[in-house]
Amino acid sequence: MELIVDGVGHDFGTLSVLDGITLRVGAGEIVALIGPSGCGKSTLLGILGGLLRPLRGSVSIAGAVPRDSLNPFTYVFQDFALLPWRTVAGNVAPAERRERVEAALSRIGLAEFRDAYPKQLSGGMRQRVGIARAMVVRPAILLMDEPLSALDAQTRELLMEEFLALWLGERVAAVYVTHNLAEALRLADRVVVLSRRPGRIKAVVPVTIPQRERLQPAAQAELAPLHDHLWESIKTEAQVADREVIDA
């Protein structure tokens, strides 16, 4: 299954937030979406999964949806969006698919917490529940809205490892919205840079080093200039966006 985004644009009232976004996400491909604050990254992600109707352009799919997929477009949320009144197991199965729950829980190390409530868990464990919930429905594409930004740096490192293990195991495609360049370079096959509001695609940077090797020194040396390049391309945008927020 391939995701095709064609000329998508969106406004909130008189405020134009997205303009002319054209993008393809191939089967099993991981695309990171970076850009300054308020550039419409989250809006675009909402449009991709059908939670928001775009005012211009269209989102479509080409090719067959994997037959066993219960929810082809599946979100992982920044604030985890767990139901506080449900246990871990109850959260992983919002639509009562119990048979798959146990497997998903043990794969991500939550088996012993299955009867705990979200308030009893750390942020990292909560997001693991969010990921297990997403994997249970066998997505064709994961739509991840800054899934690590509410977590501390160490937990972020741990979860990135787990994301990779999951993705590379299941070859599920992902659109990964982040502020964090290091996260993008660690996880993505392609990094899409959005400009400040209204968000337009400013650059698309492929990262060809296999994800498994990216922590090795040679790969790090190769990624460093890429990091600088990405930062250069969004730094001025971020500065202007920062001032815009203050002016507004």
Add this chain to the structure above:
Amino acid sequence: MVEDANKRPIAFRGGGFTLKPGRWASWIAFAAVLLLWQVAVGSGLISPVFLPSPLSIVLALQHLIATGELWRHLGASLGRIGAGWAIGTAAGLGAGLAIGLFSPARAVGVPVISALFPIPKIALLPLLILWLGIGETPKVATIALGVFFPTAIATYSGIDAVSLSLVRMGQSFGLPFGDIVRKIVLPGALPSILAGFRISTATALLLVVAAEMIGAERGIGAFVTTTGNLMQTDQLMAGVAVLSILGLLIGTLLTVLERWLLRWR
């Protein structure tokens, strides 16, 4: 450790401003008030006609229990509260749910509720008697009306407080409308609904007594009025004690219910 002639400890300044639960203080104070009261009446400082001693109130209560009169009155009151509260709660939950979920219902319901909520419901009893005749129905209807408004308001404001991101999560996993209401909206509104129950049960208790004072042969409210007219203050106070125990019991029951239903908090 560095030894230094100038070394001195930092003064502690972080105390106070935290409340410690007093285990016995409240019981001791309660007992002291009762004792003082007993002594004041017993020594003739206060006339027992105006304020009977705690001991005579207990004796009067004992007598009421032994003769079965307490159950006759309490049973009548509980029947009215039960029926009125159940009807008012069912209607209030229904209206609150509709207002919380559907914009047209909100557009119609909120102004109507805001306009009618401040009316003291006991003032409607004479009208309800005109409409529904003398007997149980107007009393139950008054209680139901009194219960309806706080329940409806607690329900729709509870629904308003449910995080939209949880609803969007449900939609993103393809949950149908009914499942989103049942699994996300209602459990999310439950804390507010239960808080509303506290108000509505207190209202029901207040209204049953008021309605029984206006016109009833049985019921704690009627009993309190009758004994008052006969200057049987010890019996009157026994009735008041029963009411306060009833209120306390309902409150405790709700606390237990909250602890169980909201154990995830």
